[in-house]
Amino acid sequence: MDLREEKNLKYYISNTIRYAILIFSSLIIIAPLLIILFGAFKTNKELLTTGPLTTPENWMNFDNFKVAWEKGRMATGFINTAIILVISLAATIMTGTMTAYVLSRFKFRGRNLIKFLFLVASLIPSITMQMSIFQIIVGMGVYNTRIATILLFAGTDIISIYIFMQFLDGIPYTLDEAAIVDGASFPRIFMQIIIPLLKPAIVTVIIIKGIGFYNEFYIPDLYMKDKSLRVISTSLYAFKGPFGTQWEVICAACIITMIPTLIIFLLLQKHIYSGLTMGSVKG
Amino acid sequence: MAEKKNLPKTRKKIKKFSLQRNLTIVGFLILPLLLLIIFTYVPLFDTVRYSFYRWDGYGDKVYVGFENYEILMKEPNYFSAFKSSIYYFIGSIVQIIIAMYFATVFFYKLKGKTFFKGVLFFPYLLNGVAIGFVFLYFFKDRGGALNSILQMFGVSESSLPLWLGDVTLVNISLTFVSVWRYMGQNMVMFCGATQSISGDLFEAAEIDGAGRWQQFLYIMLPNMRAIISLNLILAVKGAISVYEIPYIMTKGTGGSMTFVIKTLATAFTDKKIGLACAMGVVLLILVMIITVVQKRFIEGKEED
Numbered sequence: 001m002d003l004r005e006e007k008n009l010k011y012y013i014s015n016t017i018r019y020a021i022l023i024f025s026s027l028i029i030i031a032p033l034l035i036i037l038f039g040a041f042k043t044n045k046e047l048l049t050t051g052p053l054t055t056p057e058n059w060m061n062f063d064n065f066k067v068a069w070e071k072g073r074m075a076t077g078f079i080n081t082a083i084i085l086v087i088s089l090a091a092t093i094m095t096g097t098m099t100a101y102v103l104s105r106f107k108f109r110g111r112n113l114i115k116f117l118f119l120v121a122s123l124i125p126s127i128t129m130q131m132s133i134f135q136i137i138v139g140m141g142v143y144n145t146r147i148a149t150i151l152l153f154a155g156t157d158i159i160s161i162y163i164f165m166q167f168l169d170g171i172p173y174t175l176d177e178a179a180i181v182d183g184a185s186f187p188r189i190f191m192q193i194i195i196p197l198l199k200p201a202i203v204t205v206i207i208i209k210g211i212g213f214y215n216e217f218y219i220p221d222l223y224m225k226d227k228s229l230r231v232i233s234t235s236l237y238a239f240k241g242p243f244g245t246q247w248e249v250i251c252a253a254c255i256i257t258m259i260p261t262l263i264i265f266l267l268l269q270k271h272i273y274s275g276l277t278m279g280s281v282k283g
Numbered sequence: 284m285a286e287k288k289n290l291p292k293t294r295k296k297i298k299k300f301s302l303q304r305n306l307t308i309v310g311f312l313i314l315p316l317l318l319l320i321i322f323t324y325v326p327l328f329d330t331v332r333y334s335f336y337r338w339d340g341y342g343d344k345v346y347v348g349f350e351n352y353e354i355l356m357k358e359p360n361y362f363s364a365f366k367s368s369i370y371y372f373i374g375s376i377v378q379i380i381i382a383m384y385f386a387t388v389f390f391y392k393l394k395g396k397t398f399f400k401g402v403l404f405f406p407y408l409l410n411g412v413a414i415g416f417v418f419l420y421f422f423k424d425r426g427g428a429l430n431s432i433l434q435m436f437g438v439s440e441s442s443l444p445l446w447l448g449d450v451t452l453v454n455i456s457l458t459f460v461s462v463w464r465y466m467g468q469n470m471v472m473f474c475g476a477t478q479s480i481s482g483d484l485f486e487a488a489e490i491d492g493a494g495r496w497q498q499f500l501y502i503m504l505p506n507m508r509a510i511i512s513l514n515l516i517l518a519v520k521g522a523i524s525v526y527e528i529p530y531i532m533t534k535g536t537g538g539s540m541t542f543v544i545k546t547l548a549t550a551f552t553d554k555k556i557g558l559a560c561a562m563g564v565v566l567l568i569l570v571m572i573i574t575v576v577q578k579r580f581i582e583g584k585e586e587d
Contacts, residue, residue: 052428095315121323128563131550132329155318186307277475
């Protein structure tokens with residue numbers, strides 16, 4: 001066997017192993033989800049008599065989805081999630097871009113202190129301060145309202161600020177100057193020049209934060225106890241009690257919850273990857 | 284003459300300009316800073332303050348000095364909740380190694396790369412409650428998915444353990460869920476890091492006859508040191524503050540208690556706000572120590 005053939009054989013073997021590992025790992029990821037998908041289409045009897053790996057008899061059996069949607073009040077969950085998502089995203093984009101704009105365009109006393117405050121805040125695990133945050137939320141009189149969750153989502157964080165600042169550094173200051181000469185005020189420059197140019201960064205932050213808000217469980221669970229205020233996470237969690245034995249309904253509810261995520265992922269895959277890496281470089 | 288006349292006007296303009304500038308700075312920062320202070324710094328201060336009181340959250344606060352901290356030291360069932368962190372930490376190490384492997388695989392040309400990368404990453408985006416249910420079903424004792432798969436390979440049902448009901452296994456099962464969920468995030472971060480390494484280095488290595496393992500060892504690894512150590516530190520932080528998955532799946536029962544779940548239960552179930560705040564302070568101090576170590580570690584490494 002000459003050197004070249006040997007190299008080819010070696011390549012062939014290592015390539016096969018590589019694919020074997022990839023396929024095996026993908027199966028580990030997909031299998032638990034696929035089993036849930038199977039379960040969602042089975043009748044209760046079918047679920048109890050067939051194995052979880054058996055495909056459902058009737059793929060058009062949407063009864064479980066109906067039960068989950070109606071009895072689990074998932075529509076309410078989606079509406080509440082949507083309301084909170086839209087308002088919180090608007091707010092966090094506003095606070096984030098404003099902070100980044102000021103920090104990147106003006107030199108003033110206290111600038112580094114402000115950056116430092118946001119940096120330190122990102123290091124504190126907020127879950128350990130919920131006892132105190134709870135008192136503040138109750139004290140403000142917004143406990144058991146959507147405002148509680150929105151307020152906790154509305155602030156900005158160091159990663160968003162860094163993402164915006166990175167983009168702002170790429171916008172030439174001469175643009176601002178030209179507008180100043182033309183007599184534009186800073187808020188106007190911000191609204192009409194900076195914000196449109198920041199669009200890609202805004203999209204990135206919306207995706208990353210939006211996924212986080214959609215998935216957030218603890219904050220809505222703690223601050224919005226009222227049934228009518230349940231978001232998608234908490235209405236899914238509520239299946240744990242009354243539907244404890246009806247796994248086919250729980251499976252359907254899980255699928256309903258995961259579908260929006262899958263759609264967003266398939267549409268915005270590239271944005272999500274770059275957003276994650278952007279956030280991690282400095283954080 | 285005309286110039287001199289204009290001077291006060293210009294000054295006025297500059298004054299007006301700097302006033303506008305200052306107003307913009309204050310106006311733009313007031314809301315973000317208020318939110319930051321009210322929901323991060325005030326609670327931080329309060330958590331430390333409440334930790335010196337005995338308080339149920341409604342009635343009067345009673346100042347007790349360091350009593351809450353003494354309780355934490357004396358009663359072993361508080362700190363013992365950190366035991367489960369060891370499992371999650373080991374899990375994170377495994378997770379980082381797996382993520383590095385895939386990041387290296389995806390660095391080179393590969394058929395189906397987008398698909399495999401997407402599949403491996405996808406769990407990171409999923410709702411934590413949904414993941415909790417998926418694995419409650421997966422690990423279920425009778426008719427559970429894992430047991431069925433194992434039976435397919437000829438393992439008899441009676442010999443199978445209770446994946447979530449066995450004190451020695453529950454943390455391993457939950458750690459598996461954690462690795463399943465978060466591996467993709469590490470992987471994508473590492474992929475980003477490998478892309479920033481200059482391709483010339485690899486070409487040169489290829490010409491010199493270096494195999495992929497050598498390329499990994501001598502080019503990738505040294506260039507990824509910062510992001511790997513960052514992920515290691517995040518792994519330690521994550522391991523001591525785990526709560527979501529065990530909270531949703533087992534509520535911390537049967538040996539799966541974590542320190543954060545214990546803290547939240549102390550506060551909102553037992554209504555011992557002061558004691559819970561003391562636990563919060565302990566966790567905060569731990570996180571701060573880890574962060575300082577991380578800064579030292581990364582900065583020290585970058586100097587040489």
